[in-house]
Amino acid sequence: xxxxxxSAKVELLQAGLEAANKMNMEAFYWWCTALMIAIHxxxxxxxxxxxxxxxxxxxxxxxxxxxxxxxxxFYFIGWWIYLAFPGGFSIAEGSEAGLAWSLNMGPNLTDSxxxxxxxxxxxxxxxxxxxxxxxxxxxxxxxAFVILxxxxxxxxxxxxxxxxxxxAGWLTTKWGLHDIGAAGCVHMISGFFTLGVLINLGPRxxxxxxxxTANDLSGHNMPMSLIGxxxxxxxxxxxxxxxxxxxxxxxxxIYNTPVNLSAFAFNALMGVAGGMIGTYIATxxxxxxxSGALVGVISAASGLDVYYPAFAFVISFVGGLxxxxxxxxxxxxxxxDPVGAVSVHGFGxxxxxxxxxxxxxxxxxxxxxxxxxxxxxxxxxxxxxxxxFPGFISSYVLKSVRLLRVPHAAELAGLDxxxxxxxxxxxxxxPPSVHKTPPVAGTPPMGSGATART
Amino acid sequence: MHSSPITKWEGAEAFFTFADKPGVVMFLFLLxxxxxxxxxxxxxKHENQSYRKLK
Numbered sequence: 402x403x404x405x406x407x408s409a410k411v412e413l414l415q416a417g418l419e420a421a422n423k424m425n426m427e428a429f430y431w432w433c434t435a436l437m438i439a440i441h442x443x444x445x446x447x448x449x450x451x452x453x454x455x456x457x458x459x460x461x462x463x464x465x466x467x468x469x470x471x472x473x474x475f476y477f478i479g480w481w482i483y484l485a486f487p488g489g490f491s492i493a494e495g496s497e498a499g500l501a502w503s504l505n506m507g508p509n510l511t512d513s514x515x516x517x518x519x520x521x522x523x524x525x526x527x528x529x530x531x532x533x534x535x536x537x538x539x540x541x542x543x544x545a546f547v548i549l550x551x552x553x554x555x556x557x558x559x560x561x562x563x564x565x566x567x568x569a570g571w572l573t574t575k576w577g578l579h580d581i582g583a584a585g586c587v588h589m590i591s592g593f594f595t596l597g598v599l600i601n602l603g604p605r606x607x608x609x610x611x612x613x614t615a616n617d618l619s620g621h622n623m624p625m626s627l628i629g630x631x632x633x634x635x636x637x638x639x640x641x642x643x644x645x646x647x648x649x650x651x652x653x654x655i656y657n658t659p660v661n662l663s664a665f666a667f668n669a670l671m672g673v674a675g676g677m678i679g680t681y682i683a684t685x686x687x688x689x690x691x692s693g694a695l696v697g698v699i700s701a702a703s704g705l706d707v708y709y710p711a712f713a714f715v716i717s718f719v720g721g722l723x724x725x726x727x728x729x730x731x732x733x734x735x736x737x738d739p740v741g742a743v744s745v746h747g748f749g750x751x752x753x754x755x756x757x758x759x760x761x762x763x764x765x766x767x768x769x770x771x772x773x774x775x776x777x778x779x780x781x782x783x784x785x786x787x788x789x790f791p792g793f794i795s796s797y798v799l800k801s802v803r804l805l806r807v808p809h810a811a812e813l814a815g816l817d818x819x820x821x822x823x824x825x826x827x828x829x830x831x832p833p834s835v836h837k838t839p840p841v842a843g844t845p846p847m848g849s850g851a852t853a854r855t
Numbered sequence: 856m857h858s859s860p861i862t863k864w865e866g867a868e869a870f871f872t873f874a875d876k877p878g879v880v881m882f883l884f885l886l887x888x889x890x891x892x893x894x895x896x897x898x899x900k901h902e903n904q905s906y907r908k909l910k
Contacts (some may be wrong), residue, residue: 466898473891477884502880509869544898804899808906820905 407665419649423513426647430517436639437524439632441468442447444531446629448538448826450767451620451740455815456539457825463543467530474555475523477501478481487569521643523585525562526554527641532591535740537598539605539618540812543820545805549795552592557791564787565780568657572783574769576776581644582669582702584753585780590788592747596736597792601800604737606812614731618739623688630691634673637698641669641705659766661707667710672701675714679721687726692745693721699742699749703757707764712739715729717758720752747788805819 445464452460481499485492498505498515505515530550537546538610542745565572566586567715580586620626647658648652654660676697689806700720701713708716728744736743758777765771799805806812811819860875861867874880 470891470894473887477888477891502877504869507869507871507874511868533858542899544895544902546897547898612907728905807902808909810909811906814909819909 403549422649427513427517429647430521432642433639433642434517434524437521437528437636437643438639440524440636440640441531441637442527443632443634446532446632447626448535448629448740450624450626450629451535452538453618453815454621454829455817457621457817458821458823459543459816460534460538462821463538463541464534464735466532466543467534467554468527469555470547470677471527472523475549475559476506476519477555479526479555479559480506480519480522482556483563483567483607486560486563487567489571489572493541493569494560502625507721522562523641524558524711525583526559529558529587529591529594529779530554532588532742532746533595533598535603536595536738536742538739539773540806540834541602542804542807543678544834545796545799548799548804549598549792552795553591557594557787558586558590561590561787566655568655568768572776572780573656573766576732576779577766577770577772578776578780579755579757579764579766579772580703580777580780581656581660582641582698582705582753583644584699584702584750585784587750588699588702588746589750589754589781592745592750592794593785593788595788596737596743596747597794598796599736599738600793601796602806604735605739607808608737609735613733613735614660620739627687628683630688630694632699634691634694636756637670637695641665641698643704654706658706658765664706666684668705668708668713669698671710671714672697672705672717674795676721679718680725681721683722683725685853688743689725692741693724694729694744694747696720696724699746700753700756702753703820704761704787707761712760716752716756720749723752724749742811747785750784751781752851754784 435723441464445461448460448464449457468665481496481501484499485496497503499519500506504521509515510514511850514696530553533550562570562583562855564570564586565578565580566583567573570578578585603732605614605618608618611681630711642662644655645665646655646657651659652661673694674697675689676693676695676699678693680686680693680696683689686694688830697717697720700717701708724741724744727748728738731738731743745757754777755774757772762773763771794806807816807819817825858872860870860872871880874883
């Protein structure tokens with residue numbers, strides 16, 4: 402074989418390697434996106450189960466519509482926001498690649514990256530809306546939820562991601578923020594946005610007594626909720642995969658620092674386990690135990706690349722002990738959050754971002770200062786404010802024009818019977834006339850929890 | 856309907872069917888935005904009708 406032949410073969414091999422790299426990258430994010438859809442299947446089951454039977458389908462339809470509206474609106478504006486605002490509010494050069502009419506935003510044989518990254522981020526966006534959806538079940542209008550979900554998913558969180566989950570984001574370049582698992586931009590922003598919404602939305606009818614004590618308005622299907630939560634945990638492995646950047650030279654974090662999937666595997670699983678055990682010890686409640694899996698992964702999220710796995714377990718265990726208590730405080734403040742999203746995601750995110758600063762300061766960043774408690778703390782405040790104020794203001798506006806909450810009569814009757822053309826449990830339906838008929842001796846009483854009216 | 860913006864694969868880069876001119880791209884984009892807005896308005900109308908029936 403002469404030199405010419407050899408160099409031709411080398412060129413051929415190089416071209417093959419480049420093509421394989423491109424395809425591997427595309428395939429990786431494609432499957433991460435597919436796995437993330439399990440998060441939505443999980444939230445769907447979780448929230449329908451956590452609703453009383455009279456509201457089961459209305460809760461499901463909200464969740465499904467959040468997904469359906471998030472995809473096009475994130476295409477229209479969301480991806481551009483991510484590329485445009487890493488510096489704050491000034492528009493970055495090159496961000497036009499994210500505009501919906503750019504040549505990168507559709508079939509383009511010279512761009513293998515835009516579509517799969519956009520898809521993964523669209524699913525992150527839909528996750529933020531799903532985090533909110535469980536908290537507002539049984540009393541928010543579908544239209545109001547869709548509007549708020551679009552605002553949260555296609556505008557607010559992605560601005561936070563541009564600031565703090567981007568190699569050029571100002572929270573990283575100025576303060577050294579390190580939050581690779583998105584405890585801040587996804588979980589904190591969604592949780593605090595939801596808190597702002599809940600203040601304006603108010604509690605469900607019957608949730609609190611005049612003396613301030615709370616009543617239990619249990620959902621109709623806890624087993625379905627538990628399965629849903631486990632599906633969310635599974636989907637989070639797609640979510641965390643989407644947090645890693647595939648390059649021809651190996652994996653990096655979203656901040657361009659080196660990492661590998663093994664680090665994520667150790668710490669994500671140890672985090673899930675720590676959170677489950679912590680919440681179980683704190684409550685003995687299977688619902689909280691499965692929410693604790695989320696608490697665990699969020700508690701360890703910021704430092705998934707750097708923690709010693711046993712320590713990630715401990716951080717998540719502590720998160721699991723604390724978060725149910727924070728939910729109790731919110732209940733005392735008459736915040737009606739049926740699924741605990743504010744405490745799990747909002748305050749779990751606070752613990753995750755701060756833990757990185759408390760226990761893992763001093764790691765170098767590619768751009769900006771090293772990780773520090775001060776940087777993590779100030780970034781945490783930014784995420785909390787960026788979530789809370791848009792949520793509070795947008796829901797206040799909807800409340801002012803009477804678009805936020807369903808009428809009392811609809812809430813009492815149940816949202817399914819009012820808005821949905823099909824029934825969740827048609828064979829369990831008991832017509833109102835049956836309730837008026839005196840029971841015949843020897844026949845079992847009709848009507849069950851499935852048709853109970855609060 | 857002959858709507859392919861390309862006639863051969865060699866050298867093909869971006870190809871958006873029905874959207875091979877900037878004006879058409881913008882029109883389709885605005886149409887998709889309008890559909891989304893219409894859908895939200897439709898949900899509001901459906902809710903209002905449902906609540907009226909309940910009274």
